[in-house]
Amino acid sequence: MSSVSHGLRAAVAGKCGTPPLTVRLFGLLEISLYGEPLPHLRSRKGPWLLALLVIHAGHELERRWLAGLLWPESPEPIALANLRTSL
Numbered sequence: 001m002s003s004v005s006h007g008l009r010a011a012v013a014g015k016c017g018t019p020p021l022t023v024r025l026f027g028l029l030e031i032s033l034y035g036e037p038l039p040h041l042r043s044r045k046g047p048w049l050l051a052l053l054v055i056h057a058g059h060e061l062e063r064r065w066l067a068g069l070l071w072p073e074s075p076e077p078i079a080l081a082n083l084r085t086s087l
Contacts, residue, residue, distance in 0.1 A: 023054045045070050
C-alpha cells in the first residue's frame with residue numbers, strides 16, 4: 001500500500017463525522033477532503049474541473065464540452081488530451 005493510500009485511509013477513519021468532500025464555490029474556490037485542504041493539483045484547471053463536476057453532480061457531461069470550456073484556445077484534440085491528463 002502506498003503512503004498516500006495509507007494516509008487517506010487514516011484520514012477517513014479518523015474523521016467519520018466530516019463530509020468526505022467540501023467545495024466552496026463562492027469567493028475563492030476552496031476544496032477540502034475530510035476537513036483537510038486538498039493537496040495542490042498539477043494545474044490551475046484541475047480545481048476548476050472538480051468544481052464543474054460538483055456543480056453538475058448526477059448528470060452526464062460531454063467530454064468535448066468540458067474540454068472546450070476549460071481549454072477554449074486549444075484545438076479539440078489538444079483540449080481533450082488536457083482533460084484526460086487533468087482527470
